């Protein structure tokens with residue numbers, strides 16, 4: 236496979252250099268020139284094993300249909316297959332294949348051997364046809380499938396916001412433009428711009444024997460931009476549509492217990508925010524600053540050549556607010572949470588799939604990581620019982636440094652003492668956050684949350700008691716909730732509870 240890839244790369248490299256040198260010019264797309272543009276099929280118009288490269292036998296039509304192989308090991312994973320396709324295309328075009336060992340691994344991972352030749356054939360067409368024009372076609376349905384193609388849905392969602400923008404400009408009445416479900420009409424065209432390149436979208440309906448079929452057609456102002464479109468613009472649309480959907484439906488909590496077939500998704504209904512989280516104000520402020528620096532750090536991470544990711548280790552006894560902190564982080568950044576139960580993950584490849592599929596603006600959470608912790612350096616393929624923390628981090632580094640961006644991962648544990656020293660070693664996790672037993676300032680936040688009191692004569696006594704006894708914010712919150720209507724009664728009960736703890 237490597238030799239074949241090199242051959243493909245050589246055919247495309249010269250052209251790529253050329254295209255980088257030439258100024259961006261506007262060339263009419265095929266339709267305006269009167270000839271049919273070449274077509275790159277995304278999604279699956281035909282079953283992958285029909286290896287006929289061009290179903291249109293008319294030679295004057297010169298349609299080059301190039302499709303992403305989607306017969307990956309996990310058929311549900313469109314995003315993963317797309318990521319693998321985009322990465323390999325980029326590696327070929329940029330001549331980085333020789334150093335991109337990880338990329339080859341990913342290709343082997345996601346593209347079964349029997350389809351690799353076909354895939355190379357498709358890629359060759361894409362690289363070789365520098366003079367033909369391209370229209371990227373995204374079909375609504377895959378064959379033998381009733382559910383619409385993921386890329387088609389993403390484009391529909393994304394273009395919906397573009398339609399909305401024009402509505403808003405015209406009507407000037409809509410406050411929340413993204414909540415409008417406006418969609419393009421048939422044959423309507425929308426011009427979009429990405430990285431200085433103008434692209435044109437058209438919704439086309441073809442009437443066939445089996446019924447009408449819709450697809451989006453994408454043309455752009457010069458053929459040399461096809462790499463930019465495949466590597467950056469389409470992944471950008473997938474990510475943007477995720478964001479739009481997340482905003483429309485609230486934050487989501489994804490439970491990944493075995494990675495197959497799809498993560499279970501629950502709307503995150505945890506209203507905890509940094510305003511309501513009880514925590515030392517200084518620590519809270521530094522976490523918020525850290526998150527803000529991270530989310531606005533795109534250029535910084537690019538400049539220093541590091542993957543745009545950040546890791547947090549949150550530790551503390553049960554009930555000190557580790558999960559509440561994660562919810563606050565997600566609400567603050569408007570990220571979705573992916574909750575991974577490592578005990579259910581059977582292999583590195585399963586974990587790799589999860590990492591590849593995680594959209595940007597996500598928080599990947601490994602709760603109670605120490606439960607499954609194991610000796611360092613074991614390279615057997617069973618993550619749940621054998622893989623070390625170091626290995627897990629290396630996997631994340633490898634995958635996230637070559638695809639995707641803006642990801643946070645969080646490890647939580649009840650006891651930092653039991654942890655693998657590799658985890659707590661400086662530099663492995665970007666920030667260590669200790670969630671402590673309830674301090675007086677945390678109590679004041681809870682009293683405000685639950686009773687709406689900022690000062691009370693019992694506060695001094697409570698302060699003293701909290702200095703002598705270990706209770707968690709969850710314990711205090713539980714007491715305060717018992718009599719919400721009368722603050723004094725509630726605080727008296729808390730005093731009694733704390734005194735009882737002291738006497739034990």
Ligand SMILES: Nc1ncnc2c1ncn2[C@@H]1O[C@H](COP(=O)(O)OP(=O)(O)OP(=O)(O)O)[C@@H](O)[C@H]1O
Nearest residue numbers: 511512513552553554555556557558559708709712
């Ligand atoms: N720091 C806190 N600020 C506000 N509320 C808190 C805090 N800590 C705990 N609580 C309250 O206690 C409940 C349980 O806390 P949470 O689940 O966040 O603790 P945890 O440390 O993740 O516990 P565990 O380790 O058992 O999962 C929360 O839903 C919240 O109501």
